[in-house]
Amino acid sequence: MIKKHANIVDVSRLELDLANYAGIDEVGRGPLAGPVVAAAVVLGDHVDWRDMTDSKALSEKRRKVLSEYIKRNALAWALGRCECDEIDQLNIFNASLLAMQRAFNNLKHQPSMALVDGKFSPELDVESYAVIKGDLHDPAIGAASILAKVTRDQEMVALHDEYPMYGFAQHKGYPTVRHLEALQTHGISVHHRKSFKPVAKLLT
Numbered sequence: 001m002i003k004k005h006a007n008i009v010d011v012s013r014l015e016l017d018l019a020n021y022a023g024i025d026e027v028g029r030g031p032l033a034g035p036v037v038a039a040a041v042v043l044g045d046h047v048d049w050r051d052m053t054d055s056k057a058l059s060e061k062r063r064k065v066l067s068e069y070i071k072r073n074a075l076a077w078a079l080g081r082c083e084c085d086e087i088d089q090l091n092i093f094n095a096s097l098l099a100m101q102r103a104f105n106n107l108k109h110q111p112s113m114a115l116v117d118g119k120f121s122p123e124l125d126v127e128s129y130a131v132i133k134g135d136l137h138d139p140a141i142g143a144a145s146i147l148a149k150v151t152r153d154q155e156m157v158a159l160h161d162e163y164p165m166y167g168f169a170q171h172k173g174y175p176t177v178r179h180l181e182a183l184q185t186h187g188i189s190v191h192h193r194k195s196f197k198p199v200a201k202l203l204t
Contacts, residue, residue: 008119009129011138018043019075021113023140024104024121026096027055027148031173032183032199033166033192034156035081036092038099039147040107040114043140044075052142054135055149067150070143077143078106079151088195097122103144117141163189 019042026038043049052070055063070077080102082095090098101122104114113127117134134141153172160169166182166189173179173191175198183192183202192199 009115009131011115011131011134014129016138018045018049018140019111021111021115021140022076022104022107023115023117023134023138023142023144024100025117025135025141025144025148026100027145027152028173029092029096030175031193032175032179032196033084033168033173033189034152034159035083036087036096036099037148037152037155038080038096038103039144039151040076040078040080040100040103041070041074041140041143041147042076042107042109042111043143044073047073049139049143052139052146054133054142055145057136058146060153063146063150063153066143066146070147074143076107076109077147078103078108079147080104080106084191084193087193091195092193093120115141117145159191163191 022040022042024040026036028034028036051066080099082099087095104124114124115129115131115134115138119130121128121130131138135145156168156172165186167178171179180198188199188202194200194203
């Protein structure tokens with residue numbers, strides 16, 4: 001996949017119609033385990049989207065409520081992902097771009113433009129702009145952040161049932177003290193990213 005340095009833009013300078021562009025964001029670049037998950041959302045202007053923001057600024061309960069609201073009311077939404085083996089092969093930066101590309105390509109209704117959180121955009125077939133802290137400044141990107149976060153967190157909670165010794169339900173795969181201690185005690189699972197240093201050290 002070819003990396004694209006998208007035009008970094010101030011969204012306040014764009015004349016945006018919520019029905020004509022997708023907001024894209026990803027979750028899961030930092031964890032030692034689990035996939036990186038992206039979402040693409042086309043909101044539309046038929047309901048109130050003022051609560052859409054960076055998922056990290058919301059409580060878990062509020063994220064879940066807003067996630068269902070988005071799924072019910074958005075004109076279109078879709079998810080994309082990269083699993084651990086792809087992350088190890090591509091590196092997390094490229095895997096994140098690929099997950100976002102997949103999310104956009106999975107949209108049933110593809111708009112003519114996309115706004116992507118961060119400094120970079122994946123290669124898309126439409127005009128795209130990168131928006132620094134986009135999940136705070138644009139409701140569609142905020143909605144994508146929420147969908148991706150809720151989806152990935154739910155997957156990590158489900159993974160906890162299979163591998164309770166790692167504590168995935170609590171830390172969602174991030175390198176907390178408990179997670180690092182569990183890796184030392186139990187070794188790695190098939191859901192760990194072998195290219196990430198704390199995991200790679202155990203392999204050597």
